[in-house]
Every structure is written in structure tokens, then in C-alpha cells.
Amino acid sequence: MKKKEVVTSELVKELRLEAARYKEAFDKSDDELVALQKENAQLRKVKDAVEVKAIDRAKMDEWDTFLDAVEKVALALKPLNNAVATVLYYDYKGQSFIPEPQERNILIGDENKGLVRFDQGWEPDYAHPDMRKAQYALDQFKTVLRQIGDIIEERFEEENEGIRLGLEFSPFWESFFRVKIYQTDI
CATH class of the missing domain: 1.10.287 (Helix Hairpins)
Structure with a gap:
């Protein structure tokens, strides 16, 4: 017979902390995605190739x-x-x-x-x-x-x-x- 796992308050706290870390990591990656989308939109607005190169080199x-x-x-x-x-x-x-x-x-x-x-x-x-x-x-x-x-x-x-x-x-x-x-x- 299998032993049933007992859910303790410590386990619940651990799981909540882990969930919070995952949410924080997700929010961070979401912020990076928004920043990259803004940069992409900025590049699309730029018509001057020299200006595009300057932006690219600033991030090189x-x-x-x-x-x-x-x-x-x-x-x-x-x-x-x-x-x-x-x-x-x-x-x-x-x-x-x-x-x-x-x-x-x-x-x-x-x-x-x-x-x-x-x-x-x-x-x-x-x-x-x-x-x-x-x-x-x-x-x-x-x-x-x-x-x-x-x-x-x-x-x-x-x-x-x-x-x-x-x-x-x-x-x-x-x-x-x-x-x-x-x-x-x-």
C-alpha cells in the first residue's frame, strides 16, 4: 500500500514561495519583452540607415x-x-x-x-x-x-x-x- 503524502503548512509555504519566484521571473521576462517591442517599434519608425546603425552599435x-x-x-x-x-x-x-x-x-x-x-x-x-x-x-x-x-x-x-x-x-x-x-x- 502506498503511503499518502501529507500536506503540511511548511510545504504550503514552500510552494507559495516557489510560485512567487516563478511569477517574479515571468514578470521580468514580460518586462523584457515589452522593452524589446518598444525598441522594435522605434527601429521601424527610423528611416535613416545611419541612425539604425547608431542604435545597433549602442547595443553591440x-x-x-x-x-x-x-x-x-x-x-x-x-x-x-x-x-x-x-x-x-x-x-x-x-x-x-x-x-x-x-x-x-x-x-x-x-x-x-x-x-x-x-x-x-x-x-x-x-x-x-x-x-x-x-x-x-x-x-x-x-x-x-x-x-x-x-x-x-x-x-x-x-x-x-x-x-x-x-x-x-x-x-x-x-x-x-x-x-x-x-x-x-x-
């Missing part, structure tokens, strides 16, 4: 996410000199870096510090903590770009004439990560 959280990711990479690259940053750049392109003699001398010193190594071209040595931090920040940036690149692309192109968005483009690194990328000798 993806742009802030992009800029935060850029800043994290720039901070991670800050302790590294331009020759080491260049080695990272070419690594992200799937290439080794073959420098001019001037940069080669710098990289030999960086090899002694454990930042880079030579094997048919200069490559990052990710065993070094600064290199791991830079790699992590670059990987996080790559993920952000994969997720929101299409969303921010138009704004990026308008605000950064002549620069392509992506880790494979040296002008992007130079403009956003504030490093100088040397050309490889291969």
Missing part, C-alpha cells in the same frame, strides 16, 4: 567582447620583444620565421632565455611562462573571433580601413596588438 556587446580579447593579447605580448612576437605571428600562420641578420641576433638572445628555439626556422618555445600566456591569450582571441567575427566584421572594416580582421594578417597584429611584425626571409 560583441564589439566590447572583441576589444577585451584584443587588450588581453596586447597585455600578454607586452613583455615580449617584436622579434618574439613575430615568431608567434608566423607560428599562428603555420610557418617558421627566418629573420634578417639583425633580428637573428635578437632571437639568439631570446633562445638563451627559453622564449624561442631554432629548428629549420624560429619557433615559439611554449615551455616558457610568458610564451604560454601569450599562446593562451591568442587562443582565446581566436575563439572569440570564431564566435563573433561575422557580427563585428562590418563595423571593423568601417573603423579600420585597409586592415583585414584576423590573426593571419600582420597589419592586424601591428594595429591592435601594438607589435612590429618582421617579414620572413623565405
Whole structure:
């Protein structure tokens, strides 16, 4: 025989509290729906495309996410000199870096510090903590770009004439990560 559940005053209080929380959540989502409907009505009234863009950009959280990711990479690259940053750049392109003699001398010193190594071209040595931090920040940036690149692309192109968005483009690194990328000798 099944045991019957007893409804106590505590259970009733709990159920009333839970119902109140659900009602509060419903009211909140209803308020958000009303706000979105007002915004939609406002957009329908706007006839000027420039004004529509201004409204869209004011609400563009993806742009802030992009800029935060850029800043994290720039901070991670800050302790590294331009020759080491260049080695990272070419690594992200799937290439080794073959420098001019001037940069080669710098990289030999960086090899002694454990930042880079030579094997048919200069490559990052990710065993070094600064290199791991830079790699992590670059990987996080790559993920952000994969997720929101299409969303921010138009704004990026308008605000950064002549620069392509992506880790494979040296002008992007130079403009956003504030490093100088040397050309490889291969």
C-alpha cells in the first residue's frame, strides 16, 4: 500500500514561495519583452540607415567582447620583444620565421632565455611562462573571433580601413596588438 503524502503548512509555504519566484521571473521576462517591442517599434519608425546603425552599435556587446580579447593579447605580448612576437605571428600562420641578420641576433638572445628555439626556422618555445600566456591569450582571441567575427566584421572594416580582421594578417597584429611584425626571409 502506498503511503499518502501529507500536506503540511511548511510545504504550503514552500510552494507559495516557489510560485512567487516563478511569477517574479515571468514578470521580468514580460518586462523584457515589452522593452524589446518598444525598441522594435522605434527601429521601424527610423528611416535613416545611419541612425539604425547608431542604435545597433549602442547595443553591440560583441564589439566590447572583441576589444577585451584584443587588450588581453596586447597585455600578454607586452613583455615580449617584436622579434618574439613575430615568431608567434608566423607560428599562428603555420610557418617558421627566418629573420634578417639583425633580428637573428635578437632571437639568439631570446633562445638563451627559453622564449624561442631554432629548428629549420624560429619557433615559439611554449615551455616558457610568458610564451604560454601569450599562446593562451591568442587562443582565446581566436575563439572569440570564431564566435563573433561575422557580427563585428562590418563595423571593423568601417573603423579600420585597409586592415583585414584576423590573426593571419600582420597589419592586424601591428594595429591592435601594438607589435612590429618582421617579414620572413623565405
